[in-house]
Amino acid sequence: xxxxxxxxxLRFVVAARPRTTRSIAGSLQATRLQRADPDVQGTRRPLRTxxxxxxxxxxxxxxxRARGRxxxxxxxxxxPRRVAWLWIVLLASGAGAGCGGSHARPPTTxxxxxxxxxxxxxxxxxxxxRRDVYAADRPGNLSPVVRGMPAYVYVPNSQSDTVxxxxxxxxxxxxxxxxxxxxxxxxxxYDLKTLWVDNDMGNSLTPINxxxxxxxxxxxxxxxxxxxxxxxxxxxxxxxxxxxxxxFRDPHSMRLRHSLAVPGCAGVDHMDFNADxxxxxxxxxxxxxxIVVDIPHQRVARTIDLRPGAMPQDVKLAPDGxxxxxxxxxANGVWLVSAETFRVLGFIHTGTGAHGLYASRDSRYxxxxxxxxxxxxxxxxxxxxxxxxxxxxxxxSPDMGGVSADGRVLWLSGRYNSEVYAISTITGKLIRxxxxxxxxHGLCVYPQPGxxxxxxxxxxx
Numbered sequence: 436x437x438x439x440x441x442x443x444x445l446r447f448v449v450a451a452r453p454r455t456t457r458s459i460a461g462s463l464q465a466t467r468l469q470r471a472d473p474d475v476q477g478t479r480r481p482l483r484t485x486x487x488x489x490x491x492x493x494x495x496x497x498x499x500r501a502r503g504r505x506x507x508x509x510x511x512x513x514x515p516r517r518v519a520w521l522w523i524v525l526l527a528s529g530a531g532a533g534c535g536g537s538h539a540r541p542p543t544t545x546x547x548x549x550x551x552x553x554x555x556x557x558x559x560x561x562x563x564x565r566r567d568v569y570a571a572d573r574p575g576n577l578s579p580v581v582r583g584m585p586a587y588v589y590v591p592n593s594q595s596d597t598v599x600x601x602x603x604x605x606x607x608x609x610x611x612x613x614x615x616x617x618x619x620x621x622x623x624x625y626d627l628k629t630l631w632v633d634n635d636m637g638n639s640l641t642p643i644n645x646x647x648x649x650x651x652x653x654x655x656x657x658x659x660x661x662x663x664x665x666x667x668x669x670x671x672x673x674x675x676x677x678x679x680x681x682x683f684r685d686p687h688s689m690r691l692r693h694s695l696a697v698p699g700c701a702g703v704d705h706m707d708f709n710a711d712x713x714x715x716x717x718x719x720x721x722x723x724x725x726i727v728v729d730i731p732h733q734r735v736a737r738t739i740d741l742r743p744g745a746m747p748q749d750v751k752l753a754p755d756g757x758x759x760x761x762x763x764x765x766a767n768g769v770w771l772v773s774a775e776t777f778r779v780l781g782f783i784h785t786g787t788g789a790h791g792l793y794a795s796r797d798s799r800y801x802x803x804x805x806x807x808x809x810x811x812x813x814x815x816x817x818x819x820x821x822x823x824x825x826x827x828x829x830x831x832s833p834d835m836g837g838v839s840a841d842g843r844v845l846w847l848s849g850r851y852n853s854e855v856y857a858i859s860t861i862t863g864k865l866i867r868x869x870x871x872x873x874x875x876h877g878l879c880v881y882p883q884p885g886x887x888x889x890x891x892x893x894x895x896x
Contacts, residue, residue, distance in 0.1 A: 566710065566755055566756055567755065568710050568755075568756050568896055569895075571886045571895070571896060572796060572884045574796045574841045575841060576884040577840060578882075578884075580626065580627040581881075581883075584645050584881070585602075585646075586602075586603040586839075586881075586882065587600050587602060587603060587648055587881060588601040588603060588878055588879070589630060589648075590621075590875045591619060591620060591875070591877060591878065592871060592872025592874055593617050593618055593619060593875070593876045594872070595874065596613060596616055596617070597611050597612065598618065598632055598641075599611050601855060601869055603846075606857060607869070609648075610648060611872070612650050614632045614634055615632070615636075616634060616635070616637035617637065618632050618634050618876070619633045619660050619661065619876050620632075620633045620660075620661055620876065620891060620892055621633075621643070621879035621892065622879065622890050622892065622893075623881060623883075623888040623890070624664070624686070624888060625664035625668045625686050625887050625888050626686075626888075627882070627885075627887065628645075629645070630642070630643040630645055630879060630881060631662055632650070633660060633662050633877075634653070635658065635660045635676075637653070638655060638657050638659070639654060639655055639656055640654045645881055654688075654689050656673055657675060657678070657682070658677045659675070660704055661705060661706075662674065663706055663889055663890035664887075665708070665712060665889075666708050666712025668686060668887060670683045670692065671683075671684045671685065671890075672684070672706075672890070673689075674703055674706070674717075675703075679697050679700060680694050680695060680696055680697065680703075681695040681728065693733050695735070697717075697719075699726070699735075700726045700735075701720070702718075702721030702722060703717055703718070703719055703720075704717075704718060704720050704748070705718045705747075705750050705891065707750040707759065708889060709759075712730060713730055713731060714729060714736065714774075716728075716750055716772065717750070718747035718761060720746050720748065723744060724739060724740045724741055725739040725747060725750075726739070727739070727777050737777055739778075741763070741766075741770065741779070744765050744766075745763050745765055745766055746763060746765040747761045748761070748763065748789070748790050748791070749761070749762045749790060749791050749792040750792070751793070752774060754798035754816055755816075757775070758819075760792055760814075763789055764806070766789075767784060767785065767787050767788065767789055767807070768783050768784040768786075768789050769789060783814060783819060783820065783821060785805055785812035786824065787805055787806075787808040788808065789803050789804070789805050789812075790803075790833075790834055791803070791835045791836065792804075793837060793838055793845065795842065796841075796842030796884070797842070799815065800813050800814065800822075801813075801814040801815075802845055804833040804835070804836070804847050806850060807832075809826065809829075809832065810824055810825060810833070811847070811858060812824050813863075823863060825858060825863035827856060827858075832851040833850075834847060834875070835848055835876055835877040835878060836848055836880065837878070837879060837883065837892050838880065838883070839880055839883075840880075840882060840884055842860060843859065844858065844859065844860065845857075845859075845860050846878060847878075848875035848876055848878045849875060850875065851874075853872065854869060854870055855868070855871050855875060856869075877891070877892045878892060879892045
């Protein structure tokens with residue numbers, strides 16, 4: 436056998452350039468696979484996809500090594516160009532001693548890989564989704580739990596100890612039933628299946644079946660002025676205003692789990708939760724202050740003092756979760772408190788006796804009932820300013836209520852006028868005055884959109 440010289444060997448390699456280093460690596464890989472497979476008897480086994488992937492070296496792997504960087508992990512791999520160089524060395528080593536001191540370089544190639552994927556480095560990343568705690572409360576977005584329920588308004592008459600039921604379609608009272616003493620609010624349960632009447636002086640909660648609008652057997656509960664549910668649904672929180680307590684209870688049986696005394700919060704009555712539900716901000720109507728409740732630890736984390744003489748009422752979180760709005764009946768407007776630092780950010784004047792707070796279905800506006808002057812202020816969440824004011828013709832005492840499922844009607848109780856107001860959210864005009872029992876308070880519009888209820892007269896997320 437005639438041995439090749441180094442020059443002859445290089446000419447041979449150059450002549451073999453149409454057979455690329457990649458195909459040489461593939462041949463070598465296939466040979467190794469044949470030898471490693473005991474079932475192959477001289478016949479090439481078809482390569483699996485995973486085997487083929489080991490034959491191909493990407494540009495991203497090749498480039499770092501060209502710059503002297505370490506090879507990426509994931510198993511031992513031999514670059515095709517180095518395989519070609521090994522072929523040269525092996526052939527040269529078999530050619531005899533005449534080639535022992537030569538260091539021939541492998542031929543280089545200027546071919547471009549047409550499969551290279553490029554990335555537009557100038558493309559801006561997609562903006563994060565805008566947070567809206569009321570995103571599930573869009574018009575008509577009813578949970579399967581409540582879909583098909585009759586659309587009624589449940590009105591607790593505090594001085595009559597009754598509940599009136601109004602048909603939202605006809606604006607007529609279609610029923611009335613007695614409940615416990617001094618019913619304050621009608622509250623949807625966390626799971627949306629039950630409505631609870633908060634019988635404050637009756638020391639009970641009366642369940643209502645929203646499919647039939649009929650009451651069930653009262654559940655004994657001490658001093659239930661108001662009722663809320665934690666964001667995770669683990670607890671019901673009975674606001675015992677008279678006793679200055681927040682009672683954490685089982686959300687179904689209402690069995691007491693833990694009672695949190697809040698002696699520094701005279702007139703504790705309304706609250707709302709921050710976006711993740713870790714904290715609640717509660718108003719102290721007769722204490723001119725607010726308290727921050729640490730929900731996981733069930734303790735008061737902070738006290739926020741307002742100006743002397745303040746009478747904070749309803750509390751509502753802004754859609755973006757950044758700010759709490761707190762109605763103040765004496766200051767005639769709404770306080771703004773940071774939901775992160777719990778510092779007072781400002782104040783918006785709305786009208787005499789600011790009391791109830793309700794978000795529009797599109798999360799753009801806050802409806803503020805001004806009980807002392809018979810009006811409703813429309814506050815922009817974006818600008819934090821009053822943009823409209825709707826006045827009830829002939830006056831009235833708009834108090835607590837809610838927005839219809841389609842977002843077109845704002846329902847409010849007339850606390851001192853024994854009536855209910857249906858107000859168009861499109862025109863701001865009064866649609867109907869509906870006579871009810873004496874002292875109507877926290878009426879509940881039901882059903883409403885949302886995945887679950889946080890309580891009061893219908894705070895949904």
